[in-house]
Amino acid sequence: MLVQLQYLRAIAALMVVYFHAILQLRNVQPDALLNGALFGKSGVDLFFVLSGFVMWITTADKAIGAREFYTRRIVRIVPLYWALSLLAAFVAFVVPSILKSTVFDLPHVVATLLFLPWINPADPAGYMIAPVIVPGWTLNYEMYFYLLFGALLGLTKAVRPYALAGLLLAIFLLCRLLPQDVTAARFYGDSVIFEFVLGVLIGKVYLDGRRLGGAVAWPLIAVAGAVMVYNDWMEWDVPRLFSVGVPAAIVVGCVALVDFSRKPVVGWLNLLGDASFSLYLSHIFVLAGARMIYGKLPFDWMRNEALFVVFCLVASSVAAVLLHLLFEKPLDRFLRSRRQAPAQLSPVRPA
Template sequence: MLIQLQYLRAIAALLVVYFHTILQLPKLYSSPALEMPVVGETGVDLFFVTSGFVMWFTTAGKQTSLREFYKRRIERIVPLYWLFTLLAAAIAFLLPSYLKSTTFDLPHLLASLFFVPWMNPADLTGAMIAPVVIPGWTLNYEMYFYIIFGGLLFAPKSLRPALLTIVLFAMFVAANAFVPESVLGRFYGNSIVFEFLAGVLIAKLYLAKRLAPQGIAITLAVLSFCLLLVGEELKWEGSRFLVAGLPAAIVIYCLVSIDFTRLREWRFLHYLGDASYSLYITHVFVLTGTRILFSKVTIEWAGNEFLFIVACLVNSIVFAILIYQFFELPIARRFKERRQSRVLISEKRPIPAGTKGDSA
């Protein structure tokens, strides 16, 4: 993985944490005095483009079986997500007053566990298509992309981008043409799906060494990142891909064009990039806990809105690091050890009769 994309993963996750933190303010303070920009949701768009890049980058030069590809994706995503989905469902069932964005509903829980888009029963307006763990809606898109991308691994590498484009576009058109008002139509008919394709095309350019000059790349990366946040603050309307996906794609293309090997490594940001999945999945629990803590404390500092924001960010980072270190990493190591043991077993050969060590 390119180190700049690890940095970007950390920044994208922090943007999402900040966005949800600002949304917590009116839940804690009836009339927040602190006017903070409500931005950060587009961290998701950076994740999607990065995901497309990584999938092409890690499979382009390898022979990967369909089974192995899906198995590794499941191992990467499912354990942590299922853990916190079941935790959220348990809290919603036993302590419903603590989770205002989730109510216990068995069909919704099952759909969440198996990455099926489903209307969130807590939203009485019927507008929110989201799983039990609200940020998990992005994982439904990730799994959708993985299913399509993995299914195309049988095709020659030169044809995969074209086939991926055709399948994504066909599904997008079908969703909007035949079932536009249904949950599946609204979900898969969102242009956000093309952000994965943008990441794939950027990876192809990177591997072909068709990159932007360093000076232009740095300038465009900064301008596009600012445009991403400005568009979010001004609530620009239009296709999600054009409004957020395209600036995110430019940011990532420019970043991979920059030679980061000459720069000093930002170790903490690199580490946080490794832990970004834990940060993304767990932060909503930490924000809720921090809000409850601040609401229970009666001393003066609990009324400081800026301190609340800082506490949310710091607590989210610390908790994510703990989950990454003591759950996500051990699980990943366990899966790796099992793969290696299977390889060793498959490589063993029976010793021919009569060789040294045989008993007569």
Template sequence: MLVQLQYLRAIAALMVVYFHSILQVSKVQPDFQTDFYLSGETGVDIFFVLSGFVMWLTTAGREIRPLDFYRRRIQRIVPLYWLATLFAASVALLAPTLLKSTVFDLPHLIASLFFLPWKNPADPTMAVPVVVPGWTLNYEMFFYFVFGLLLLVREKYRIAALFATMTTIILVCRFMPGGMTAAKFYSDPIIYEFLAGVVLAKLYLDKILLPQAVAWPALVVGFSFLLINEALCDASTRAYTWGIPAIVILYSAVSIDFSKLPVIATLNYLGDASYSIYLTHAFTLAFLRIICVHLNIQILTSPPVFIVSCIICSAIGGAIIHELTTPSRWRKWKRKRAVAA
């Protein structure tokens, strides 16, 4: 895996952690002015473009059957997500006062487990699963489903087929009754961000890249516009106001020859653990907030200290879960035990 992809995964995950950390502060300090500090939600858009890039990069030029593709995606995504979902549902059932954005509801739980968009009973204005950040996984699994089916199409026609399929789905959903949660969810042009990542991977494999002298400034400009647009534009226009800067960021990053640069080991590792960090950080932040409130720990009175603590604890917590739930880690640990014995 390209090291710059790992860096972007880590940065995107930490951006989302920062975004939710700001929201945690506002829950205990209602007078805290979040508007100035609130950013990082656009990390999701980087993730979506990255996902399309990686899917094309890992399948191009190879004969991969849809079932094999689905099996690998399920093995990577589903176990930890189900554990997190069942844990959150159990807390919502047994200790409902601990969670502010989740209540126990069996249909909602079932829909969450199967990556189906469903109105959150705690806030019907949002179509989010039991683990709220998991709404992005609903889009991820949708993309994997479509992309996996299109592995049956000859590679030279696959991108065109992907564009046609996504466009058809958006148009069909737009003409469906507006009250349908699934129709509203899948009609969002945010799904084009996956397609953009696929196109970038095709350009990368064809060696159609930005010159090194252009790539570095473009990377800075991409991040700058991502943050500026997040402040100026709301999520209703994210497919292009947030998506385009995310595309520029990824295209710039893969155009840069990172093989000549020293590896930033910590950032590289956090990229490897980014899925675990992303999925578990909501629990870490809620736990940290509850502990601080009940034990009267004063870091809550200093938002910067609390936010930094949230980011560090989320990274550590995600890394621990990553180590505990990654099969390859267990196999390596068993081999070491066997050698030591």
């Protein structure tokens, strides 16, 4: 992957961690000044656009069928997600007070493992559509994108992006026509689904060889990034696609189209980009631990809101890198080798 996109993945994941850290801060210190600086969920929109971009540039010029595409995505997503989801379900069953946003409910656990939109039983309003690990709601969308994207791989490269956009639009309109108390209709009828298409179109522009100079790209990144974060903070009552999705697409597009080949690699940020999936899924456990520790600190000076948020960011990052290096990466390597083994062990024809 382009190194600048690794950086962006790391930043997007840290934005989500920051957002959830402020939510935890509101629980442990309701009068904290930082409680008003609640933003960061737009990191998710960066991820959606990035996903579409990466899916396009890794498949557009390659002969890959739907089965191979689905297998790769399952191997990449499912093991870590299932492992942490089952861990969260176990914790919710044994010690329900630890994870405030998770209640053990068997149908909910099954829906989580199958990537089906489901009302989270921990929501007293009965409205929130989220799996056992709440941030995993984005993976329900991702698997939906992959399902449709893979089904269209048989089409020509010229037609495929527009077929994907048309298919998503048709399903979106159908969902909007259905009663909005139907969970699936409300979930798949959200405008956020088109952020994936924006990423695909950016990928098309990239493979067409178009690039941006720094004098144009960096001011656009700064302005679009500021608009994205501001709209994230303000939570305007407008479709997410327009409030943060379009600015996120501008950020991703400009970052992707700038040449980073002559710039030194920022090692720690590149590593955190590699570990961004682990960071995104595992940080809820670290933040739950931070919340519990905060209430037992022996000295008042240690109960500092800024220190709490910084600790959440640093501890979540360290835990994610360890999880990536010790679990996610070795397991991914093992599963890939198992898929390649049959071809390597096939008998050699006699001369």
